[in-house]
Amino acid sequence: ETGVTQSPTHLIKTRGQQVTLRCSSQSGHNTVSWYQQALGQGPQFIFQYYREEENGRGNFPPRFSGLQFPNYSSELNVNALELDDSALYLCASSEQGNTEAFFGQGTRLTVV
Amino acid sequence: DAKTTQPTSMDCAEGRAANLPCNHSTISGNEYVYWYRQIHSQGPQYIIHGLKNNETNEMASLIITEDRKSSTLILPHATLRDTAVYYCIVRVVRSGNTPLVFGKGTRLSVIA
Numbered sequence: 213e214t215g216v217t218q219s220p221t222h223l224i225k226t227r228g229q230q231v232t233l234r235c236s237s238q239s240g241h242n243t244v245s246w247y248q249q250a251l252g253q254g255p256q257f258i259f260q261y262y263r264e265e266e267n268g269r270g271n272f273p274p275r276f277s278g279l280q281f282p283n284y285s286s287e288l289n290v291n292a293l294e295l296d297d298s299a300l301y302l303c304a305s306s307e308q309g310n311t312e313a314f315f316g317q318g319t320r321l322t323v324v
Numbered sequence: 325d326a327k328t329t330q331p332t333s334m335d336c337a338e339g340r341a342a343n344l345p346c347n348h349s350t351i352s353g354n355e356y357v358y359w360y361r362q363i364h365s366q367g368p369q370y371i372i373h374g375l376k377n378n379e380t381n382e383m384a385s386l387i388i389t390e391d392r393k394s395s396t397l398i399l400p401h402a403t404l405r406d407t408a409v410y411y412c413i414v415r416v417v418r419s420g421n422t423p424l425v426f427g428k429g430t431r432l433s434v435i436a
Contacts, residue, residue: 216367243421254326254411254426255368268423302367306421312358313424315367 215239216305216316224322225293233288233319237305244286245313246278247302255302261286262308293323326427327351328412333431336406342399344430346412349393354417357388358424359397361408368411368426371397375417402434 215238225231237244243262247255257270261280275291284305290297300320304313329347336342348357358373372379372386374395379386385398399406411429416422 245421245423247424247426252428254409254428255424257423257425260421260423262421268421270423304367304424308421311421312370312373313421314370317365317367 216303216314218301218303218316218319220319221317222320222322224324227293227295227323229293230289230291231293231321233290233301233303233321235286235288235303235305235316237284237286237303238314241305241307241314242284243306243308244280244284245304245306246286246288247304248272248297249300249302249318250296251299258288290321295323297321298323326425327355327414328427330410330412330427330430332428333433335433335435336399336402338404338434338436339401342397342402342406342432342434344397344399344410344412344432345394346397347394348412348414351392351414352416355414356417357386357392357395358413358415359384359386360411360413360424360426361406362411362429363405363408371410373415402432404434404436406432407434408432 245260246258249255260268300318306313359371360368409429
């Protein structure tokens with residue numbers, strides 16, 4: 213158990229729809245990162261939030277957006293879902309300063 | 325893109341040491357070597373990290389060559405529960421958090 217919780221655990225959406233995934237970070241951690249993991253691949257960095265501001269982004273289009281709240285929990289929003297968005301979405305929380313990141317169990321998103 | 329090269333898969337007998345190699349020949353002076361593992365259907369789990377000295381914790385040992393171009397993760401007495409994908413990651417050090425860049429990792433199978 214890492215103390216990082218994600219919801220929901222599984223989700224099925226239709227192409228073109230929008231989805232919101234949620235992450236509750238470990239107590240005391242002020243940085244949240246989101247990753248996308250396609251089947252058979254390693255996780256790919258989407259973006260990172262620190263003190264409610266995005267402070268790093270990977271090679272993902274603007275329809276991937278996020279929020280971080282004052283309690284450091286976070287949301288990942290994906291608009292106009294595509295079939296290729298089907299993946300495991302992972303949230304990781306950490307403190308500032310390149311400390312170890314603690315991952316949640318992920319949300320398995322299937323787009324049909 | 326990941327800056328590390330790892331074998332695709334390895335087998336290890338239960339109770340024996342598992343030695344997982346990683347090549348990072350282009351590592352910079354301010355980059356640490358991190359190891360994570362991902363057990364099936366779970367989020368990645370931090371194992372260990374180091375800069376240039378060998379490191380040991382309750383999970384594993386990390387041996388980094390003197391020129392820092394390669395490293396080996398050692399699980400001293402592998403158990404069936406160590407079956408997982410192991411990721412070697414190099415990560416720059418700066419004041420803010422930098423994302424983890426995952427490759428495809430090494431799939432370790434521990435065999436009874």
